[in-house]
Amino acid sequence: MPERAVAGGKENSVETPVESTRERLLNIAEQRFGEGGYEGTSLRAITVAAAANIAAVNYHFGSKEALLRAAVARAMAPVNTERRRRLDQLEAKGEPSAEQLIRAFIEPGLDLVLRRGERGPVVARFIGRVAFDPSQRIRELYAAESDPVEARYLTALQVALPTAAPESVAFGYLNMLGLLALHQSQALTRPPGAEPGLDGQEDPGRLADNLIAFLVAAFDRGLRP
Amino acid sequence: MPERAVAGGKENSVETPVESTRERLLNIAEQRFGEGGYEGTSLRAITVAAAANIAAVNYHFGSKEALLRAAVARAMAPVNTERRRRLDQLEAKGEPSAEQLIRAFIEPGLDLVLRRGERGPVVARFIGRVAFDPSQRIRELYAAESDPVEARYLTALQVALPTAAPESVAFGYLNMLGLLALHQSQALTRPPGAEPGLDGQEDPGRLADNLIAFLVAAFDRGLRP
């Protein structure tokens, strides 16, 4: 492999720093799992694309599923951190409104993921697809990673919507999760410069605002007591 | 196979009529594809469960994907028929409201599918999962089956919501599709008699009403002009 760059330099260059095999595997896994799903993606496809040996996944992670688990954990970590940070900040100021809570939930999922360089949409699509994977075991992987903040959001939402029954709040939360995953999973279905209007998102920057407005209206007036 | 019933009798018995191999394959495919996804389900698993030979799928349908296509078409047909019927009926009376249109879209997807005997939830889950399959080719199978009514709904919704921009209407329609698929795909995740409140659906019969109320509020006040 003569074209393989030499690792070890400081990462202060303008160029992309040299990635370790482990990192390359995680990056490619995010891309391919988000494209074809877990079952639909072979380890061979991943290792070839990552310019790694077929056995590299087993060496670094132990199994295909462990690779997925690691990728999910890495992708969700900054989202969860940001959600917690916003929740802390809101609650320090008193009782947050439903809109503030919805924004604090949606924006880290869309915003953060849609706006950090080229990999953003790939990460978004990956997360969205894992959340809706046909296999329950894989959906549970996602649920386990987003669980930690779930309880806090549910109780805060209930406080913000005192007239709504607890089941209704849970129903709304589930719908919020679902719509977020839907729009995350569509991150790359929209080719850059695609014709606007077909899916209502000519401007991806407004996606978060539109989704938040949609959800706020539904929470405020669409939940049964 | 001595326990195989003899076919050929009129289907006027109270008992379940004897199913043909083709029907059994479709039924099992609905169940397994809805459970593990297309890629996650092998033809062998399907044919074993259907008490058919491994070659039966190829004989009756031609390929695994053709089996899926046939299953999708069979599952969606009554839903589309009912949607068209309702749309005709509404438009005969004048310009339908957004709520009427949303109801005419959601109820055939949830209602019809959740309330026809034991197979209902299986069909619902299958449809919901196909709509969100990780593979684009499979999602397109679903889209092709639901396309025929899509244009009618979009234009009728635009008339009912004259202040909303066309992209906003399309955005709302996409969200409606997504939430319907979400709740369809959860049809069997909820075990019968499961603890209420966790997902806000202690009473499945109210699911349609709750979802419609949620969407009506979002369409009426959550779409940008």
Place this chain on the structure above:
DNA sequence: GTCTATACGAAGATAGAC
């Protein structure tokens, strides 16, 4: 026309030697 038994080549994940 239906269904069965069997075989094939490709691709799957993983383990052990290096």
Place this chain on the structure above:
DNA sequence: GTCTATCTTCGTATAGAC
């Protein structure tokens, strides 16, 4: 870390029995 071997399972094709 890599390479190779291994053993499984996949979807599909075919030839022939009912």
